[in-house]
Amino acid sequence: MSRILITGGAGYIGSHTALTLLGVGYDVVIVDNFSNSSPKAVDALSALALKETGKQFAFYEGDVCDGAFLRTVFEADKIEAIIHFAGLKAVGESVAIPAKYYDNNLRSTLTLLNTMKEFGVTGFVFSSSATVYSDPGVTKYDEATTRVGRASSPYGTTKVMQEWILEDTALSGEIPLKVISLRYFNPVGAHSSGEIGESPQGIPNNLTPFITQVAVGKREFLSVFGDDYPTPDGTCIRDYIHVTDLAEAHYLAVKRLLEVDDLPMFDAINIGSGNGYSVFEVISAFDRAVGKKIPYKVVARRGGDLAEFTAKTEKAKKLFGFTTKLTIDDMAKDAWNWQNKHPNGFDD
Numbered sequence: 001m002s003r004i005l006i007t008g009g010a011g012y013i014g015s016h017t018a019l020t021l022l023g024v025g026y027d028v029v030i031v032d033n034f035s036n037s038s039p040k041a042v043d044a045l046s047a048l049a050l051k052e053t054g055k056q057f058a059f060y061e062g063d064v065c066d067g068a069f070l071r072t073v074f075e076a077d078k079i080e081a082i083i084h085f086a087g088l089k090a091v092g093e094s095v096a097i098p099a100k101y102y103d104n105n106l107r108s109t110l111t112l113l114n115t116m117k118e119f120g121v122t123g124f125v126f127s128s129s130a131t132v133y134s135d136p137g138v139t140k141y142d143e144a145t146t147r148v149g150r151a152s153s154p155y156g157t158t159k160v161m162q163e164w165i166l167e168d169t170a171l172s173g174e175i176p177l178k179v180i181s182l183r184y185f186n187p188v189g190a191h192s193s194g195e196i197g198e199s200p201q202g203i204p205n206n207l208t209p210f211i212t213q214v215a216v217g218k219r220e221f222l223s224v225f226g227d228d229y230p231t232p233d234g235t236c237i238r239d240y241i242h243v244t245d246l247a248e249a250h251y252l253a254v255k256r257l258l259e260v261d262d263l264p265m266f267d268a269i270n271i272g273s274g275n276g277y278s279v280f281e282v283i284s285a286f287d288r289a290v291g292k293k294i295p296y297k298v299v300a301r302r303g304g305d306l307a308e309f310t311a312k313t314e315k316a317k318k319l320f321g322f323t324t325k326l327t328i329d330d331m332a333k334d335a336w337n338w339q340n341k342h343p344n345g346f347d348d
């Protein structure tokens, strides 16, 4: 069976994707330097993988920017395709220390490309983001028509630049590369077992980890960043996608790279549900999942937030049959189950 290298596989989305790939029979090799995860996450994934799939993965601790290290990984196992999750992703931190983000995110991609060239590996699935779209006034992002450009943060701009590096390299023919760039919308939720999930360090930046920390009593209340947006209830609308559905999208993308001839050198594909939920609607879903009201206060808008964006999803459906299966209530239930079972993330 094909062996897939998952960079950043100890992290939130990578760990769920590893489990999905093992479940469908792929062999998995994970590389992570634990800059935003921990060995305990690998232990939890290992135990869950054994229970759910009867399979294990190979794990290498190291930095994807380190070419010599990567070479040892490629020499040890014949890799047939890569999913590149490894990257720094904190939007606020990227505004404060942009060089760290450009260095890690761009150099990891360039180093991977060099190593792939050396070992003749051609399939590359990239973790991109809806943040690459830069088209004021558009709320339904379309791969074919919505403009991509300088993002609202250095983090987002690293995603734009990584896409351009991958596209230019693939089109040049310098490396026989096939790239699928998956532009995720808002990944949330956790595996239904509650054994792996999102484990942010410090104060969560994102909505749903903050809500679950309020629900479990670690924080007093949620701050809702503005209720005066031009949306039906005044709060921002996003396209939330369950991380298990997102993992399935990675499986389908890898399968396409391995099995379909005549693929474009570079394809960017939205991965969302196509449905939008407001912050108040997300809070209501958590009220139902937790069985009590989540306390919140409306505060000032957060700089840089857009009122509304959702995915146009037809391309993922047409190219590899991807549609989301899990609902906003599934997302809230599974996020809460993970937080409730592990109030301190992988530390308990």
Ligand code: NAD
Pocket (backbone or CB within 6 Å): 007, 008, 009, 010, 011, 012, 013, 014, 031, 032, 033, 034, 035, 036, 037, 062, 063, 064, 065, 084, 085, 086, 087, 088, 089, 104, 108, 127, 128, 129, 130, 184, 185, 186, 187
């Ligand atoms: P995460 O931080 O949980 O996982 C990323 C993993 O990569 C971490 O385990 C980290 O230790 C590792 N890593 C970072 N730099 C590395 C390096 N140089 N070498 C080796 N390992 C390294 O993040 P996530 O939420 O799982 O996101 C995965 C990818 O998806 C990221 O590239 C992120 O930018 C992208 N993405 C995430 C979201 C989201 O909301 N979570 C949305 C769009 C795109």
Ligand code: UFG
Pocket (backbone or CB within 6 Å): 089, 091, 129, 130, 131, 156, 184, 185, 186, 205, 206, 207, 208, 210, 222, 223, 224, 225, 226, 235, 236, 237, 238, 279, 302, 305
């Ligand atoms: N929000 C709150 N309170 C909080 C946190 C968030 O009200 O404590 C609101 C935000 O204002 C926004 C919504 O909840 O309206 C969602 O916010 P998130 O931070 O969860 O998600 P974003 O849409 O801002 O950002 C996400 C990813 C980024 C990515 C971006 C665009 O976290 O990495 O989508 O794809 F760049």
